[in-house]
Amino acid sequence: MSAGCKSQEAAASGQSSSIYVVVWATWTWFRFAGDQLQLSTEANYGFAAGAIAFLVINAFLMLIAAYRNLVLLFLTTLMEVVLVCFLLSTLNKLPYELEIAMLALVSLICIYGTLASLINFMFSQRVLPLGPPLFKEKMKSEISEELPCPVANSRLTSGLLKIAELLEEGGVCGIPTDTVYALAASCKNPQAIEKIYNIKDRPAEKPICICISSVEQLVAAKPPFSPLLWEFMRNVYPGGISCIVSKGDWLFQLGVGAAYDRVGTRDSIMIRVPDHTVTCHLCDMTGPLAITSANPSGEPDSTHHSMVINRLGHKIQGVLCDGDSNEVVASTVVNCLRIDEGIIGIVREGCVPAAKVQQIFDRVKGTML
Template identity: 30%
Template sequence: MGKPGSFLLAVSSYSSTRVPALIPSTALGVLLVTFAALLAYAGFRKSLHATPLVVSFSLSVSALWWGIGLIQIMVGQGVLTSAEDLRNAMMPGLAAFTMGMFIIGVVGVLQDGVPVALMAFAISYSSIHGMAMYSDSTLGSSAVACNYLIVTIVSLYLVAARALYFFSKQRIALPGAELPNPKAKWSGQAIAPKRNDVVVIGLIVNIVSASVFGCRAVGLTTSLFVGQVPWLGMSAFFQLGVCILSYRSFDNLTATFFGFSSVLRFAEGYSLLYRFWRSEEPIFPIPFLVVFAILFLVLALFMAEKSLADVAYLLLFAAYCVAVACYPNGVFHSSSQGVSVAIYVASALMALAKLYNMKANAKIPMGEGIVKNLLTHLGPFRLRQGKDPHILHTGYSKYADGEVLGHACSVLAAFAITTGVDPRDPRGTVVLPWLVVAGGVLKIVCGLVAFSRGKTLESSIFILHGFMWILWGPTRYGGLCGPARGLRVALGIICFMLLNGFLVFFTLFLSIAWFLYCLTFELIIISFLLDAIDALPVGYDIAATIIVGTVSFYCFLSGLINSTFERPQLPMGGPIVKLQGFGVGSTTCLHLPARRTTSTRKIAGILRNGGVCRIPSDDGYALVAACNQPVAVERVCTTAWLPQRSSLEMWVSNLSQLEPLRCLVEGQLWEVMQTTLAFSGKLLICKGVWLDSFAMGEAAEYMGAAQNIALRIPDCAITTHVIELVSDQLKEAFRALSILHA
């Protein structure tokens, strides 16, 4: 998709003096945005499978097309009317991508990525010529068009090389084409969790957002206005994507940082967009920014485990929040704009170092491992060793734990409403971005990540609270409800209060910290309720937000400490009410969390001793018994009131456990059986002496029909793990469970 976008810009630049324009601004913008979306999708799909250089280049080009495309749409719709407006809108993005593409080009030359380096240098030089063209109206756009034409030609060469490689059945490979290698792809998948390819694009879009305010500080632009919102909006959405993909790479700290930075970019974009509605500058709430600086500071301390360079980089963002808080007009003051210049330089250096170190043998020193080695020699501290705490012991999840970011967003959203707003113009105080993005969007993202990890209750809490902020944040602080107050306005928030009350009850069975978090959130809901009926006491918001923010900050700090250190630990507390099960003594029916290794061991022990259990499987819950326990198998039949015995199946955990069948089956049929079972298919096998190898004895009478029995391998890690534990603990020939679907 880089080829058509570059070709469009080349044609547009060559015909810039033509009246009317060969390609109208609106059409050019729509096409660029379309190609940018497709290129971003391709870049994110290639992460962890292609080289980091290709991923970074693809996503950077997509980000550039997004910004230019949206600005061209604004020109076509009459939002940007003068040449000065177009100059102020384009200059920050061109200054940023001049640096970003130059970094990619340098790394490409050093790491033999010649085609990518050539295209990156061409785009960087076109951005330089574009800056010169907008600064001096006497300069033409031919140089810009020429560089984009170079990108088009190189892209055509790469497309031709791929096509020739494919149609020649991998016999003809043109030089420098970086053709796909199936073996390399699989090896890349094997190390995927160890590498985070999208960090570089996150740093490059940080350069873009810092450039918007840094250009104002150094005099490259004359004003901050709505024409620069596309760059900030693009940066915010890209950093949100980097946050999600960092969880996919099991990089929890990096995901938290880019979640924080995306919140900042949305707020900066909102502040510039507000000036499109009103001429005055919006006011930034001081308590929120102070708390945000503290969160950046705490996260920087834990980033020391990765590298000292990351610590210094995050401290710049803490300083930026402090600089914005020092003056009511926030980002429009020169102090915060000066810090933006420092962030621009630091982001460029970090992008260069991280992109180069991903593939280089001799790496650029970033202070990696210094603090980690220091902590290993300190008695009170012990870092986590061995298995990653974000990887589940049983079950499977493609994402790291997102609870740290979820609790941090609760802190931000709570302190955002500490400062009062003018009821005549609630949008004049920058509150909406903190509520909608931090309290809403990011909490829903954390809830979905928690759901993928099997944390149903935690995900329900995050998602409910996220929707509450998204719906009622704009209603109260966006002026949607207007002056109307009363019970009719409050009905919706009453529903949220009831739903949160149900979650408070269920957190009694989870932990003390989660119970307090849900319980104190009722104070926030009550605040919205009192405001809806126009009965909010003075000072209530301050007290409520301090309580909720303190509890959420404790949960945030506990998540960071417990995921980083084995000692010390910050306790979350056990469940207030414990489910011990029904019955007494040996007849107690236990309730155990399925995703804990200790629980699966207890279940395996019960089955080994002739018990009956109900466990999760790939198609619901199933009633199970060890197949060498005839009494237990009979209990399965009688407990579920089976209409027919054929409903009872035998499940095994892997193909090697069916070796007793091999002597009874011909070669090709055995391969068919293996293929069918490997994809969780069901096989009906005639009963015979091979059942004796599983030590069934009298239990065989209850298995399947009179002449055959159903075999299957469940597609559920928990079920197969239980089967393996039962077989390993018994240390006998049989390795199977009889399973009844419930």
């Protein structure tokens, strides 16, 4: 017997016993002291009203017992009959034989239930049967099966492996980043990136960026970036800033592969290096990921994995659950195509203020002179 089952049964028994102590005390007082005190008819009606209240309360206890075990359900059902006897007693219409029979049955079931609970607790197993519940509560595993898509825990290696496998198979998954939740697809699967457009109802003319785990991964691909661009990137990565740079064959060395034509525009590509351990580990497993915010186009960003599941779970293949996001808006997008001319452009102001981005650029530019 699990500790959870024991605590549930103990709670249900405690609820029943506390109510029944009051019932027995009330009935005993009425049964043996009522005649001596010569209670009025109005007083009898008061006890009758109390009996009816106990009947209603016990009906709820019967429902709770139906989710516990048959012995508890049988006891609460007998108590419902006993409470009917109490009501008849207040109206002076209770047959003496019925009273004796019901009290005897309640005594027997109480004795058995007490012994069974005590022995089962001592031996930590069901030595004496209490019977299965009439109704079964849904377990967590059953609830998770009802989710619209598979979910994984970001704090478990098995969770990361599960999502990585789904991405490798061409699936689209919701993942956490250092800003808001994103939809991700492997850059090895152009069809998966196409799915993102359909899932989000995203306009075809809006490009999708790529996410990598570190600047070093970018250095290894040997893109022909100027020293100024490299220095700027090293100052803004990792973090909530995305840089638009010139596209080129170096993306194949980075691992973009067959998805070259499905990410960015014809001449440019936006690169994210999130300051998020989970996302970076995932990118190390899968290679570059094509990502975009995990929300239907035109709607607010998703700031918790439950939002991704509720809004897009029926359309995607999995969600990596990481709780609340670190930000409530997406990254700030910086156009670096003219950076060698001393110019950057803020395409979208996100979690990093435009003024701060400009300060970083001015400082970097100053050191390069």
